[in-house]
Amino acid sequence: MKQSHLYVPTLKEAPKDAEVKSHKLMLRAGLIKQTAAGIYTYLPLGLKVLKNIEAIIREELDALGCSELLMPALQPKDLWDESGRWDDYGPELMRLKDRKDREFCLGPTHEEVITAVVRDVLTSYKKLPLALYQIQTKYRDEMRPRFGLMRGREFIMKDLYTFSKDVDDMNHWYETVKEAYSRIFERCGLSTKIVASNTGEIGGIEAHEFMVMSEVGEDTILYSPSSTYGINAEATTLQAGDMAPDASGPLKSGKGIEVGNIFKIGTKYSDTMGAAYQDQEGHMHPIQMASYGIGISRTLMAVVEEHATEDGLRWPASLTPFDYHVLPLTDDATATDAFYQRLAKSYKVLLDDRRERAGVKFKDAGLIGIPRRVILGKTFKDGFVELEVNGEKETLTVAEFWQSVNA
RNA sequence: CGGGAAGUAGCUUAGCUUGGUAGAGCACCUCGUUCGGGACGAGGAGGUCGCAGGUUCAAAUCCUGUCUUCCCGACCA
CATH class of the missing domain: 3.30.930.10 (Bira Bifunctional Protein; Domain 2)
Known part of the structure; x- marks a missing residue:
């Protein structure tokens, strides 16, 4: 979505x-x-x-x-x-x-x-x-x-x-x-x-x-x-x-x-x-x-x-409206869309496709509280994504990411 | 239903005491600069000041009524 x-x-x-x-x-x-x-x-x-x-x-x-x-x-x-x-x-x-x-x-x-x-x-x-x-x-x-x-x-x-x-x-x-x-x-x-x-x-x-x-x-x-x-x-x-x-x-x-x-x-x-x-x-x-x-x-x-915390919602996995929140921070719509399409085959994914600055996307994502966040940032073109789960952030290669989500 | 508080732009609000015809921040539109944790500058659009009546030359501002919303209490599958 x-x-x-x-x-x-x-x-x-x-x-x-x-x-x-x-x-x-x-x-x-x-x-x-x-x-x-x-x-x-x-x-x-x-x-x-x-x-x-x-x-x-x-x-x-x-x-x-x-x-x-x-x-x-x-x-x-x-x-x-x-x-x-x-x-x-x-x-x-x-x-x-x-x-x-x-x-x-x-x-x-x-x-x-x-x-x-x-x-x-x-x-x-x-x-x-x-x-x-x-x-x-x-x-x-x-x-x-x-x-x-x-x-x-x-x-x-x-x-x-x-x-x-x-x-x-x-x-x-x-x-x-x-x-x-x-x-x-x-x-x-x-x-x-x-x-x-x-x-x-x-x-x-x-x-x-x-x-x-x-x-x-x-x-x-x-x-x-x-x-x-x-x-x-x-x-x-x-x-x-x-x-x-x-x-x-x-x-x-x-x-x-x-x-x-x-x-x-x-x-x-x-x-x-x-x-x-x-x-x-x-x-x-x-x-x-x-x-x-x-x-x-x-x-x-x-x-x-x-x-929830004072700053944002936090959904239990059983109720979350989406499994993944994908935040593209680059202009490469083709690559991010392909990434999103593939992930969406196996999961409920919310893609923040709005033309907003990174800070706005981060703040809104924190408010909405989808448990898993995938950031497609500066290094996405080099084959890296950032996965943030419950506030814990790690950088993965795209290949590692697909392996980790089994998709 | 009793007590308290509040209604001004989508949201947060200033102005009300002392009447002179409404201002800001965010959001929105345009342009430029920015571009990884709610950017900056310039310009712009958006308001029957909840509603009705009254006082007055003049009411967001004073008076009366009314509606709405929130909080405390009482009540409650």
């Missing part, structure tokens, strides 16, 4: 609206642009990373036997009346009317829709279990959007719903997805703590959240430094210094970014919306549901927050 075609509007100075590191950097590196409070445009570079996160999620969930579908963002009030949440949800629900005055909302979550989608079909024990997920834009009319992608009014989320014949099977899915979530975040370069939480607006029996510990996090976490025990402070009367319930030592307190959550819902929606199946004896039972979310746009922000 030629940089002149990609639209990467980098900024020397961050807009004054941004305060936290990740927000400033995402604006400066040309990943996002604010469109309204808590509403962002994902620019090409940011979108590429989002797609990489999504690909990891799809791989892990598909491996569990989950299937992807896509539900509408625009949802009729009728469904929310069935569950009772039209009245329960409060002003966070984005409500609107069509030209005939029929009421709708922009979905903050999709329990109602998914239940309506499956209830006519999942009427026999033979069709259970089932696990369906989507990646979709969600809407919440937040009182106070915050910190760029951290808390938006429109954000991208993966939501998964499982349908089970009994509590044991639901519990099995719950544990299986919990493990998959840990793998997903690990592959994204994030270390997460799993903490017990409130079941909140969705309702249900038990819930856990996946937290990335960070000083810009909005949740307060109590955790045991010597075990895996952790709990969201809003779900407990425990305090920092108290003995952990697993007796592993005194609890510590820290801030966390909630990047994922999992809920055992039980039968709240199957009861109110009539999702039931017949067992072998012909008896009716409500379907046991669970739901599982990953804030994809928030995960992007958490990755930036955790990995």
Whole structure:
């Protein structure tokens, strides 16, 4: 990909609206642009990373036997009346009317829709279990959007719903997805703590959240430094210094970014919306549901927050928008283009073909943070390139370079 | 929603106290010199000073209202 075609509007100075590191950097590196409070445009570079996160999620969930579908963002009030949440949800629900005055909302979550989608079909024990997920834009009319992608009014989320014949099977899915979530975040370069939480607006029996510990996090976490025990402070009367319930030592307190959550819902929606199946004896039972979310746009922000320096992004190999950033500093377009074409056969390559001075290219490359940088400079005509990986620079002959990249 | 702050060119901002019709840096266009870590010089383009009303001979500046954005808090799958 030629940089002149990609639209990467980098900024020397961050807009004054941004305060936290990740927000400033995402604006400066040309990943996002604010469109309204808590509403962002994902620019090409940011979108590429989002797609990489999504690909990891799809791989892990598909491996569990989950299937992807896509539900509408625009949802009729009728469904929310069935569950009772039209009245329960409060002003966070984005409500609107069509030209005939029929009421709708922009979905903050999709329990109602998914239940309506499956209830006519999942009427026999033979069709259970089932696990369906989507990646979709969600809407919440937040009182106070915050910190760029951290808390938006429109954000991208993966939501998964499982349908089970009994509590044991639901519990099995719950544990299986919990493990998959840990793998997903690990592959994204994030270390997460799993903490017990409130079941909140969705309702249900038990819930856990996946937290990335960070000083810009909005949740307060109590955790045991010597075990895996952790709990969201809003779900407990425990305090920092108290003995952990697993007796592993005194609890510590820290801030966390909630990047994922999992809920055992039980039968709240199957009861109110009539999702039931017949067992072998012909008896009716409500379907046991669970739901599982990953804030994809928030995960992007958490990755930036955790990995970036004050001066630039730093992408984990699994998420990087490009494998190589090629910076030609000479006028020999023919030779550099040939080099680029060859490398691009095997890798995702960003070629800085802009007619900019070397300093500008270096600064922008540092901002964008592609892990491997190839500099085609003064000595390129003599058969040398410079390879910079994680700030470590070495000079190679072109032949050595091709050998090293196996291309 | 309570408290605080701020809206002047794409970004950062000066000017506002003491009213006289807008200035800089970066970015952009032209020319020249530069040419490996955000170059320099000269010239140029770009602004309903968030919006509306009021005071005044005159408003970016004073007054009122309103919208927007950010921060703290409360709230929150």
